[in-house]
Amino acid sequence: MSTDWPLFRGEAEPHPVTTWPKPPPWRTFTGGDRPGGGESSTTDGEAANVTRNWRYVIAEADRDIVNAALHLHRPLLVTGAPGTGKSTLARALARELGLGEVLHWPVNSRSTLAEGLYRYDAVGRLRDASLSRGHVQGAGAGDTPAEPDIGDYLRLGPLGTALLPRPLPRVLLIDELDKGDVDLPNDLLTVFEEGTYEIPELARLKDPLPRVRVTGPGDERVGVPKGRVTCQVFPVVVITSNGERDFPPAFLRRCVRLDLAQPDEAQLRAIVDMHLGAATTARAEELIAEFLRLRDSGTRELATDQLLNAVHLRVSGGVADFERLREAVFRSLGDV
Numbered sequence: 001m002s003t004d005w006p007l008f009r010g011e012a013e014p015h016p017v018t019t020w021p022k023p024p025p026w027r028t029f030t031g032g033d034r035p036g037g038g039e040s041s042t043t044d045g046e047a048a049n050v051t052r053n054w055r056y057v058i059a060e061a062d063r064d065i066v067n068a069a070l071h072l073h074r075p076l077l078v079t080g081a082p083g084t085g086k087s088t089l090a091r092a093l094a095r096e097l098g099l100g101e102v103l104h105w106p107v108n109s110r111s112t113l114a115e116g117l118y119r120y121d122a123v124g125r126l127r128d129a130s131l132s133r134g135h136v137q138g139a140g141a142g143d144t145p146a147e148p149d150i151g152d153y154l155r156l157g158p159l160g161t162a163l164l165p166r167p168l169p170r171v172l173l174i175d176e177l178d179k180g181d182v183d184l185p186n187d188l189l190t191v192f193e194e195g196t197y198e199i200p201e202l203a204r205l206k207d208p209l210p211r212v213r214v215t216g217p218g219d220e221r222v223g224v225p226k227g228r229v230t231c232q233v234f235p236v237v238v239i240t241s242n243g244e245r246d247f248p249p250a251f252l253r254r255c256v257r258l259d260l261a262q263p264d265e266a267q268l269r270a271i272v273d274m275h276l277g278a279a280t281t282a283r284a285e286e287l288i289a290e291f292l293r294l295r296d297s298g299t300r301e302l303a304t305d306q307l308l309n310a311v312h313l314r315v316s317g318g319v320a321d322f323e324r325l326r327e328a329v330f331r332s333l334g335d336v
Helices: 044-048 060-072 086-096 113-117 122-139 158-162 184-194 265-276 278-283 285-296 304-316 322-329
Strands: 076-080 103-106 118-120 154-156 171-175 196-198 211-213 221-223 228-230 236-241 256-260
Touching: 060 076, 060 256, 076 086, 086 171, 086 236, 103 158, 113 118, 113 158, 113 184, 158 171, 184 196, 265 278, 265 285, 265 304, 278 285, 278 304, 285 304, 304 322
Parallel strands: 076 236, 076 256, 103 171, 154 211, 171 236
Antiparallel strands: 118 154, 196 228, 211 221
């Protein structure tokens, strides 16, 4: 295996990438360096707050699928039972590879492609223009009202921000896509395939480089040449699904699919060890065994964080009747 293949290794020590893998010929894009901007990175203060022994517990086969998506510059469609770490995977990728803050797009039944790309407050702009004209009329007939800057009323959404041209990609989490409208996966096809989109409100302007706000802290502004955004390198897109419905084949063929299984006994011990310490893990053997018995027998539908909750309560020493509380913590996710 090539030494530069496992970009994501699931290690405790971060190893930020300096060069991104060359994409396949059919996954190259034309975007260049965006004016006045640069790649996003975590600040020193943010890095100091990261627990150094935190790592993402993942099976080797699953890790290889993640790396395949990174090298192919394809979206990663992650399915699995609740609590298997689908959303956490995106944050693990961003942290370990030094790719900055995760761009999060939580999908619901009202979500649209346009919402993910950008929002335009046309009503607010019209209101402010009317107020400006009113002030000018009061000041004098010879004055000319200033037209509000359209960039003040446009904000790129998570998907729109992720597609900005950068030398290193951003990580985009499209969370619970199966909760969205049935047409949303098909609407995403062109954007995923071409890595570009147009903002018609900007394309009509004479200004060759209007500046708009992006998703993220600091109210950052970027230039959008001729109203079109084209990525330089395809973002790291992690799409999660709880399997509530099927996706169309045209969408599935554009994704690399990863089905996260429930963690086995060794992985559960590693997860408890990572979050609560080795000493706690040694005291949690009985709980881990019970959790596995209930989950794997089909008696209850359980998520891994329920085990962590139970272990934490058990070792904290502050619970008078842990046996009763354990039943509440280990309640099946399928119970109404």
